[in-house]
Amino acid sequence: xxxxxxxxxxxxxxxxxxxxxxxxxxxxxxxxxxxxxxxxxxxxxxxxxxxxxxxxxxxxxxxxxxxxxxxxxxxxxxxxxxxxxxxxxxxxxxxxxxxxxxxxxxxxxxxxxxxxxxxxxxxxxxxxxxxxxxxxxxxxxxxxxxxxxxxx
Amino acid sequence: xxxxxxxxxxxxxxxxxxxxxxxxxxxxxxxxxxxxxxxxxxxxxxxxxxxxxxxxxxxxxxxxxxxxxxxxxxxxxxxxxxxxxxxxxxxxxxxxxxxxxxxxxxxxxxxxxxxxxxxxxxxxxxxxxxxxxxxxxxxxxxxxxxxxxxxxxxxxxxxxxxxxxxxxxxxxxxxxxxxxxxxxxxxxxxxxxxxxxxxxxxxxxxxxxxxxxxxxxxxxxxxxxxxxxxxxxxxxxxxxxxxxxxxxxxxxxxxxxxxxxxxxxxxxxxxxxxxxxxxxxxxxxxxxxxxxxxxxxxxxxxxxxxxxxxxxxxxxxxxxxxxxxxxxxxxxxxxxxxxxxxxxxxxxxxxxxxxxxxxxxxxxxxxxxxxxxxxxxxxxxxxxxxxxxxxxxxxxxxxxxxxxxxxxxxxxxxxxxxxxxxxxxxxxxxxxxxxxxxxxxxxxxxxxxxxxxxxxxxxx
Numbered sequence: 001x002x003x004x005x006x007x008x009x010x011x012x013x014x015x016x017x018x019x020x021x022x023x024x025x026x027x028x029x030x031x032x033x034x035x036x037x038x039x040x041x042x043x044x045x046x047x048x049x050x051x052x053x054x055x056x057x058x059x060x061x062x063x064x065x066x067x068x069x070x071x072x073x074x075x076x077x078x079x080x081x082x083x084x085x086x087x088x089x090x091x092x093x094x095x096x097x098x099x100x101x102x103x104x105x106x107x108x109x110x111x112x113x114x115x116x117x118x119x120x121x122x123x124x125x126x127x128x129x130x131x132x133x134x135x136x137x138x139x140x141x142x143x144x145x146x147x148x149x150x151x152x
Numbered sequence: 153x154x155x156x157x158x159x160x161x162x163x164x165x166x167x168x169x170x171x172x173x174x175x176x177x178x179x180x181x182x183x184x185x186x187x188x189x190x191x192x193x194x195x196x197x198x199x200x201x202x203x204x205x206x207x208x209x210x211x212x213x214x215x216x217x218x219x220x221x222x223x224x225x226x227x228x229x230x231x232x233x234x235x236x237x238x239x240x241x242x243x244x245x246x247x248x249x250x251x252x253x254x255x256x257x258x259x260x261x262x263x264x265x266x267x268x269x270x271x272x273x274x275x276x277x278x279x280x281x282x283x284x285x286x287x288x289x290x291x292x293x294x295x296x297x298x299x300x301x302x303x304x305x306x307x308x309x310x311x312x313x314x315x316x317x318x319x320x321x322x323x324x325x326x327x328x329x330x331x332x333x334x335x336x337x338x339x340x341x342x343x344x345x346x347x348x349x350x351x352x353x354x355x356x357x358x359x360x361x362x363x364x365x366x367x368x369x370x371x372x373x374x375x376x377x378x379x380x381x382x383x384x385x386x387x388x389x390x391x392x393x394x395x396x397x398x399x400x401x402x403x404x405x406x407x408x409x410x411x412x413x414x415x416x417x418x419x420x421x422x423x424x425x426x427x428x429x430x431x432x433x434x435x436x437x438x439x440x441x442x443x444x445x446x447x448x449x450x451x452x453x454x455x456x457x458x459x460x461x462x463x464x465x466x467x468x469x470x471x472x473x474x475x476x477x478x479x480x481x482x483x484x485x486x487x488x489x490x491x492x493x494x495x496x497x498x499x500x501x502x503x504x505x506x507x508x509x510x511x512x513x514x515x516x517x518x519x520x521x522x523x524x525x526x527x528x529x530x531x532x533x534x535x536x537x538x539x540x541x542x543x544x545x546x547x548x549x550x551x552x553x554x555x556x557x558x559x560x561x562x563x564x565x566x567x568x569x570x571x572x573x574x575x576x577x578x579x580x581x582x583x584x585x586x587x588x589x590x591x592x593x594x595x596x597x598x599x600x601x602x603x604x605x606x607x608x609x610x611x612x
Binding site for chain 1 (some may be wrong): 211219223
């Protein structure tokens, strides 16, 4: 279950005026609940301008994802800073990690450049890379998930 | 023309700045800590970048992350708001060296007004009186006692790097002076990273009168009148108004004098952009310079309402290098404006903070009513930051109408899920002394003292 799937479900909910949705999978449970203030049920006169509350993105409504992570569940390597991400030490070199790469806590997984300083980002976990969530040369923010790792 | 501005702040002021940018067709970038992901400023901005954990020291005060965010978003300028890094000369310098315009005074002006002791000296040079006191930092206990002897008790011990009403305490005799001197230094080191303190005479029944100034980069400086901020609790402002009832009722000629003094001080510092010069006025019409706030202030809307001038918009235009479009003679005042700060605090429980989820939220409206807030139904106020959730600004043709309208407006608030200070503001609006315009900075203490006494008598 990743953010793309959740977004798709949210869209479907909006389109079909569904207010609650619950899905339980093998290792995770998702429960989405919409508030009712985003609909057009309010009686409007001709010159009513849409209020900002009607246009609030889904982020203001209750969304909770409860990962029931078993010991073998994946964990995220998250960005500890704001900057531009690079997957290799230099443009000509190969990527630090790919899917399937084994990492240990001190393995460098990527570089984040901030204010002209290249910061080597360590895995901080032991395991195998299962997903790559970012693209080379793209900006990343604090806390942004970069890689998924299945801990060993 | 700026194409993109990063707002290095949060809450209601971030919303205010984003609105001003939108009206100038400038794209906005919000930064936020992890607990602010659902905050209004994040939702309003065109882009948003997470810069850290909840703690301000790990997010809104992280110069490196703010600059990183500014770079990846490729902004032209940063607006620092108030508090946080707004008066941090180092931050302003870093911005400039990274080719990012800092929307505020120049690093030079910030340094010229340096800490409070330095600006006191500058004011004296500009021919403005300061409360009698030490000439700079008090180095030791012996000096403190000597100064207090010279100027006479009671005195105020103030942190040179303090701000927002923090880092000050009074002393009424030698014993409390020595104790207060050492405690203040320790607290100041912890809170502001600078243990320097200075001593000033404590003016009895002081009225806090501040002057709004604007300066362009050609050296032209004007003032936009005064705000009376005497209604405070523990040195935190609760209510601000313009014009000051003290000046209106007793000292009409003082407005011009104080305004000119403010401009002289700003000129001595070669000040640019928006700022506020604070004064203490006593019951005899003597005024003393306190300090300069080198930023846009919380209560700026009060001045906007009586002058018709958009101060945040002006900040952005001045930062873009535009000259001041107004001369002193162009500034006129119309009507009376009052602002009530609304805090998430329980006035019946010694104003203890009341963070949490706002369940229902309806704010006042109608003619002459302006609400500046980031609150909304369903928003969870994080416990990590200050408790102010909004400002209610009301304008009337005169003070009487403004107070009546404020009463009417305060009554319209519907906020459930958290406690707020709305009821306390209502009590102030109905207080006969406030309504008469006769109050000084010990007003709230006296009001609470009376109320507390009634409660005690009720219980016994």
